[in-house]
Amino acid sequence: MADADLYLGLISGTSADGIDAAIVRFDDAHRPALVFGGTYGWDPALRARLVALGQEDARLGLDDFGELDVAVGRAFADAALHALADAGIATGAVAAIGSHGQTLRHRPRGRRGDGELPFTLQIGDPGTIAERTGIATVADFRRRDVAAGGHGAPLLPALHAALLHDAGEDRAVLNLGGIANLTLLPARGAVRGFDTGPANGLMDAWCLAHTGEAFDRDGAFARSGRADDDLLARLLDEPWFDLPPPKSTGRDQFHVEWVRDHLAGDLAPCDVQATLLALTVRTVTAALGATQASTRRVIACGGGVHNPALMEALGDALSASLAGCVLDSSAAHGLDPDHVESMGFAWLAHAHVHGLPGNLPDVTGAAGPRVLGGLYPA
DSSP: OOOOSEEEEEEOOTTOOOEEEEEEEEOTTOOEEEEEEEEEOOOHHHHHHHHHHTSTTOOOOHHHHHHHHHHHHHHHHHHHHHHHHHHTOOGGGEEEEEEOOEEEEEETTOTTSSSSSOEEEEESOHHHHHHHHOSOEEEOOHHHHHHTTSOOOOOOHHHHHHHHOOTTSOEEEEEESSEEEEEEEOSSSOOEEEEEEESHHHHHHHHHHHHSOSSOGGGHHHHTSOOOHHHHHHHHTOGGGGOOSSOOOOTTTSSHHHHHHTOOSOOOHHHHHHHHHHHHHHHHHHHHHHHOTTOOEEEEESGGGGOHHHHHHHHHHHHHHTTSOEEEEGGGGTOOTTSHHHHHHHHHHHHHHTTOOOOOHHHHOOSSOOOOSEEEOO
16 A cells, blocks of 8 residues: 555445545644545446436346446546546555445345344445556445444544534534535534435436436526425425434435325426425424534535525525524535545545544444444555
8 A cells, every 4th residue: 555645535425416536635633635626427327227226116136236336336446547637646646545435225224124134335346446546445434333333324524523623613514415414513512413314315306307407406496486385294294304313314215206205286396396405404404403503603515505595595594593503615614515525535544544433423323433444455
């Protein structure tokens, strides 16, 4: 392994809207700084297959699974090589790649919810990544935490705390990916974090199904409709929302068919889109109010930051319900909102290489701190 302070993080999130790559430099105190960030598109046919497999009732044969694992690994390797070329950095300068992979299933409480056989499944063969890039690869970060009784998610609150904690105010970091999750950063006290429910994943899928566009650009589709209170109430009746932290979820629970199962009458597609946006706003705001009502600043990252309709609605709701709480983009704090998560997987690879725990048991519910992931040498 190269004796270097550069690590490369890779992730494709719940929405599978692209492979995010971040090249990160660490100082002697293990503090990270972003050197380069880029997003690299999926082959459209491969992306469509991944999105379909994220649904609850999807099925896949063993041969197909093996081939898909390698195809995703090749796509991740290509994204890493493109990022290094774009940044003008040689492969030999990178100590390790941290690859999240693509989640197909996330069942930290087992398929039946009884905790009997918990599992989480991310694909993207790390052996293929190491072989194609010539860089040591750390992958499969979530399963050790799940094996230790945790949810395997969220895994980035420790990074959020290192980068965004402020001793002068209670803060929260809100990641608006396919799923929304919160990291609670009190001025004094323990860091906590958990998923709050769907964010871009449902809105993107509904938009694609009804407009042909992969996402709701500028929130225009949602703005063209009106949230339906009855549909919103039925969606909010989902028992998962009432579970206490630690909690996590994914596309296998919140997907388009879940939405269709709650429809009644002849509601316009744009009104459903507006309702899905309202669902994200309501569940985020309610979760924060229930767990850290003293929050004075919410720092948002992830793809949802680029949806002004969502950000405006969130800002209004947070200010109204939490006594003037301010919503910022992480960009206002020197962090590119598109690459906080990919930075996180560079950070987790760095932690693995140095024998440092990657999880926070207070966040995931694991029995204790664990070094996460497995190493595939160059």
